[in-house]
Structure formats: structure tokens, C-alpha cells
Amino acid sequence: MATVRYIGNAPTVAQVDTYTPAVITAGNVFTLTIGVKTVNFTSAGTTAAAVSAGLIAALNNTTSPPPSEFSEIVWTDGIGTVIGTAATPGQPFTCASSAATGTGTPTPTFVRTPTTVSSGPNDLAVVTNWSTVTTLPLNSDTIVFEGNAVDALWNLDALTSKTGTTLRVESTYSGRIGLPTVNPLGFNEYRKTYLELAATPAVINGSSGRLRFDFKAATATINITAGATTGIEIGLEAVLIKGTAITNLIVNKGSVAVAPLLTDTGNAITGTAQIGSVTSPAGDSRVRFGVGCGTIPSLKASGGTIETNQAITTLLTDNGSTINILGTAASGNITNEGSTINYSSSGSITGSYIGSNRSSLDFSKNTVARTVVGAVIYDNAIIKDTFRTVTWTGGITLSHCGLKDVNLDLGANLTIAVTDL
Secondary structure, eight states: OOEEEBOOOOOOBOOEEEEEEESOOTTOEEEEEETTEEEEEEOSSSOHHHHHHHHHHHHHHHTSSSOOGGGGEEEEEOSSSEEEEESSTTOOOOOEEEEEOTTSSSOOEEEEEEEEOOBOTTBTTOGGGBTTSSSOOOTTOEEEEOSSOOOBOBOTTTTTTOOSEEEEEOTTOOOOBSOOSBOTTSSBOOSOOSEEOOEEEEEEOOOOSOEEEEOTTOOOEEEESSOOSSOSSTTOOSEEEEOSOEEEEEESSEEEEESOSTTOOSOOEEEEEEEOOSSOTTTSEEEEEOTTSOOEEEEEESSSEEEESSOEEEEEEESSOEEEEOTTOOEEEEEEESOEEEEOOSSOEEEEEEEOTTOEEEOTTOOSOEEEEEEEEOTTOEEEOTTOOEEETTOEEEOSOOGGGSEEEOOSSOOOOOOOO
């Protein structure tokens, strides 16, 4: 067990791969593949030089607008080999080669040889980027990002196999961790975009606008108390997290999303999500639970703005939170102590709703039909159902107060049945 810091000291070296075709007959097909994109050439003869020339011509077409994954590589003809060199030294690429018989025989070969291995300060797989210098972090180590602005971008799965680790991203770290979903050249990124680390616990307080973590199957407890409040990617938060067994999530300051992308499926919070604040209940925290998050067993909000597309089994709010419930998310028991809940979901409230002083439950932003099983409100509570979209199966109970003490907007043309408690 050791504390290992990401220092980003590796020299910058451009990756070079060499691809060699052999056993060639007319009609053979030689293919290079990056992600889901392919470039191929069908041989017209039997020479490796003709194959390399044909592939170079085809590759050069891929670097024209719009650019593709192949545009990140400088391709040269080795007269019998195809040579790919990273256009940006230190930025690794993964390009596979394959050969098919096509209309020719026998079966050809197309062998990739890693001539020069990529290296640079932003690569997690390079040992000299870590304070240990000669090894990557080991099982049970504490992994720390602090005191510099060195980005961690490449080989984000280098630590996936490590177990029992602890993660700390200190507020002094201003570098980016992870890659954007869409590459700056305009194609969907084919490399890993989240740092994969089975860390538990994790403290994430970096000031960067892009910090992406996939905790995989670790029973992670995640604490974010000083994160950046703005993300650098349009439409995305500063801190993006995934994991299939996130035990607890605590956010007191920062812009955070759990499983925010449509491709972020199979994630889960198995315990409690607790959202609060440090100095400003209204502005410190902005948290979004995406479509891939799964049901939230317990959400406790004492500040911040929260958006969820997923069901909440138990919701407890106080201290001026704003909670936006969207999509088809259903809710179980809700205790609202002084917060605003904008209920735009088509899902129902299947448990009890209790609204205390200064609480607000607003159904007016969506006209879809919903059901509330039972509601109890107290003095100064607000309920808005302007367009009469809610079926109140258990009615609305006024506890220790009367109609003059609450704000009920339930549309027009009502009959109010009055009964004693």
C-alpha cells in the first residue's frame, strides 16, 4: 500500500506502426481498421509494393474533409510496407490490420509491427508518469492527482485490473481526466473516454471542467466537495461518473452527472445519493442522474439543483433544493421540507407525499397524466396542478392548517370534499 501521484514526466514520443502485406495474389483484400472505420485495398497483382501504394492512396482520401480517425496519423509508403506515424507525438492510436482471400488464393497476411511505442506526459500507461517511476500503481494503492495541470488522456484503462485502490483528486489539480465523447476532429471517439478505476473510496475535488471516471463494479463511495461548477463540454457537467455498484454519492460542490450519456447503460447507485452545499445552497451543486443510472434507492437533498431521469424510491429534501424529475421517473415516498420539486415526469408518486413549510410540488410544466397515492401538506406549502393532470387517489390532507394557510393551484371548476382527519 503506497500513495502514488500522477506527475506526467514522460518524454513525448510519436507512435509508429508498420504494416507488412505478404503471400499476395490478385484479388486479395488488405484492410486497416480504427474503431468502426475501415480502409481497404484489393490487390491487382502479387507485389507488396503495389499493395502499399494502393493503401496509401486510399488512406490519403480519408484525410480529406470531413476528417476521420485515420486523419490523426501520417501515412507513408515504405515501398512494400505501410507506415503510420502519430500526427501528434504522445497521442497513441489503435489501428488493426487484416487480410482476406477475396477472389485470390492462397490466404494473404497483413502483419502490424509496433515500431515505436507512444509516450508522453498524458498517458496513464507510461510508468514514468507516476511517482513510482518504474511501475504503475499497484493493488490497494492510493492514487492521487494534485498540484499540476497535466492532463490524463490516453490509455485510460491502464489501471482497470487494480483492486482495493483509493482515488484522490485534490482541489490543486486543474488538469483534465478523460476524453470528450466527440473528438475535436468531429468523429465519435473510439478510445476510452473515462478513466477506469475500481477505487473505493474516491474523493474528487479537482478544478477542471472535465473529470471522467468509471468505477466499474467497485462498491464505491464517492465524495465531491470542491468540484468545478462548469463543464468544458457543451451540455455536459464537469464531473462525469459511472459504475455498476456505486454505494454512496456525496456532492457538496460541483457540476456532476451520473451515467449522463445514452451509451452509459447498466449503472447503478445502490445506496444513498446525498446532495448539499458548502456556502451557497442554491448554487454550489448541480447534479444530474442520467438515463443510464437506474433507480435511486435514497436521495437526500439539502441544497443544489438536481435533475433525474430515473425513479427515486425515497426522496428527502430540505434547505431550498430544486429538484427536476423528468422522463418517466416514478417516485416512492417524498418528504419535502422547504424545497421546490418540479415534477415533469409521466411517472406517478406511488408512496406518500409530505410537504412542509415553504415546500413546493409543481406538476404544471407537463400535461401528462400522473397519480399521487397520498399527500399531506402543512402551513405555507404549495402544490401546483394548474392543468388538472394529477389523480389524487388519497386526496390532499391539510395537517394543522386550513385552505387559507396553503397555496393550492388545482385548476378551475372544482368540487372540494371536506372531511375530518
